Amino acid sequence: xxxxxxxxxxFIITPFITSNFIQPITILSDLTNDKDIQFFKETLPxxxxxxxxxxNIFYHFKDSGKNSGxxxxxxxxxxxxxxxxxxxxxxxxxxxxxxxCIKSLPLNLRALNNCIKLKVNRxxxxxxxxxxxxxxxxxxxxxxxxxxxxxNEKPExxxxxxxxxxxxxxxxxxxxxxxxxxxxxxxxxxxxxxxxPKPNQPEENKxxxxxxxxxxxxxxxxxEGPKEETKNEDKGPSTIKESSAQRPVTPNPxxxxxxxxxxxxxxxxxxxPIKQKDN
Numbered sequence: 001x002x003x004x005x006x007x008x009x010x011f012i013i014t015p016f017i018t019s020n021f022i023q024p025i026t027i028l029s030d031l032t033n034d035k036d037i038q039f040f041k042e043t044l045p046x047x048x049x050x051x052x053x054x055x056n057i058f059y060h061f062k063d064s065g066k067n068s069g070x071x072x073x074x075x076x077x078x079x080x081x082x083x084x085x086x087x088x089x090x091x092x093x094x095x096x097x098x099x100x101c102i103k104s105l106p107l108n109l110r111a112l113n114n115c116i117k118l119k120v121n122r123x124x125x126x127x128x129x130x131x132x133x134x135x136x137x138x139x140x141x142x143x144x145x146x147x148x149x150x151x152n153e154k155p156e157x158x159x160x161x162x163x164x165x166x167x168x169x170x171x172x173x174x175x176x177x178x179x180x181x182x183x184x185x186x187x188x189x190x191x192x193x194x195x196x197p198k199p200n201q202p203e204e205n206k207x208x209x210x211x212x213x214x215x216x217x218x219x220x221x222x223x224e225g226p227k228e229e230t231k232n233e234d235k236g237p238s239t240i241k242e243s244s245a246q247r248p249v250t251p252n253p254x255x256x257x258x259x260x261x262x263x264x265x266x267x268x269x270x271x272x273p274i275k276q277k278d279n
Contacts, residue, residue, distance in 0.1 A: 022056045023165045026143040028127075028136050030062040031071075031093065035152075039140045040086075040093035043155045046180050048086040050173025051162055057082055060127040062139065068127065069120030070098060076115065077107050155180045 027044075029036045048055075059075055061068035071092065078084045084105060091101035102112075130136075134143060142150040142158060150161050156177075163174035 026058045029140045037093045040089040051171045052082040054171045060130045072123040073115035
């Protein structure tokens with residue numbers, strides 16, 4: 001009976017042990033590029049919000065020891081709380097000074113100053129060693145035990161890779177994760193503002209047409225002159241012909257009749273042969 005009772009107790013305890021097993025994750029990063037900054041602004045806080053209590057994160061930074069050393073000292077004091085780690089890194093990724101980012105954190109300032117004086121070189125060497133070991137060229141990179149290195153992946157894919165560690169008793173964030181809501185990029189607002197001045201474009205066209213019309217009045221086109229002259233020349237003869245055809249010609253008594261030419265005399269003689277015989 002005692003053996004059976006022991007077996008039952010083991011089966012009852014094992015689910016709680018497996019569900020509370022914390023998986024170690026290593027993040028290699030360089031906070032001097034846009035991808036890493038965006039990762040710590042949005043992706044890491046979202047992952048920690050879903051499975052932060054089920055993971056333990058170790059950080060190695062590639063940037064200079066002047067920045068990565070104090071950052072590692074802060075993260076080492078917050079090693080047991082991934083939520084505070086993500087909050088601190090999000091503050092630095094947003095460009096705020098470190099003195100402002102640590103105000104609300106439960107830190108021992110004396111231990112922090114001693115860490116900065118004594119452990120910065122050690123942190124820098126450890127980061128170089130891990131970058132060489134895993135041959136990391138692009139950051140951020142997530143290293144999971146026994147899994148391929150995760151790099152340049154979507155936040156949803158990173159969370160799926162972490163959730164593979166829990167095939168049976170998955171955390172709530174793996175079963176029903178919170179939606180990932182990225183912030184809007186600034187260039188989208190610029191595009192919307194650039195479309196607004198379109199209704200004002202016709203007014204600008206009117207203003208540009210008015211000075212052109214004034215210039216045309218002040219300086220008439222050369223092609224218009226000849227057109228008017230040709231019209232006047234065409235109209236001149238036509239009006240003369242019409243007036244000559246309509247008005248009867250009256251003889252002037254003072255005018256001397258012109259003498260007929262030789263051809264006209266011959267024509268007259270041909271027309272009146274009888275008069276020539278009588279003469």
